[in-house]
Amino acid sequence: MRIATWNVNSIGARIERVVEWLETAQPDVVALQELKCTTEAFPQMPIQALGYEVAAHGNGRWNGVAILSRVGLADVTLDLTNQPAYDDVIETRAIGATCGGVRMWSLYVPNGREPDHAHYAYKLQWLAALKATAAAELAAQPDLPVRTDR
Numbered sequence: 001m002r003i004a005t006w007n008v009n010s011i012g013a014r015i016e017r018v019v020e021w022l023e024t025a026q027p028d029v030v031a032l033q034e035l036k037c038t039t040e041a042f043p044q045m046p047i048q049a050l051g052y053e054v055a056a057h058g059n060g061r062w063n064g065v066a067i068l069s070r071v072g073l074a075d076v077t078l079d080l081t082n083q084p085a086y087d088d089v090i091e092t093r094a095i096g097a098t099c100g101g102v103r104m105w106s107l108y109v110p111n112g113r114e115p116d117h118a119h120y121a122y123k124l125q126w127l128a129a130l131k132a133t134a135a136a137e138l139a140a141q142p143d144l145p146v147r148t149d150r
Contacts, residue, residue: 001071001100005031012036015043022050028071029099031106035064042066057095063108064092071100080133084125103137
């Protein structure tokens, strides 16, 4: 399975490049970050025309994530378990899905800024939520092989 990730920095501004790249590279699964659009505004049609299923999660701000898959897309999860808010907003920074039997996540990790900035504390809380989400998913699949030597 060929898996790729791309911080597109606005899917609206980059959709032509994304489509061209999908046609050329033909990855099986793509994780996109920094969509800068709402879920409803995500340009699914040109991507679906290439045989990809789309799961997008965006609120129209500077974040937003998506998973594109041509090997199946099931068990879509929006956000992390107990994901923290920043300025009273749950930012759209995480989406998970099972693609061709492989559990995938597209993550747009917050920038921590300086250690005394409120966003740094938010980043640490967000990373703790990511760790808890991963642990819960692994615990739910006890037969899943996990490497611990890294």
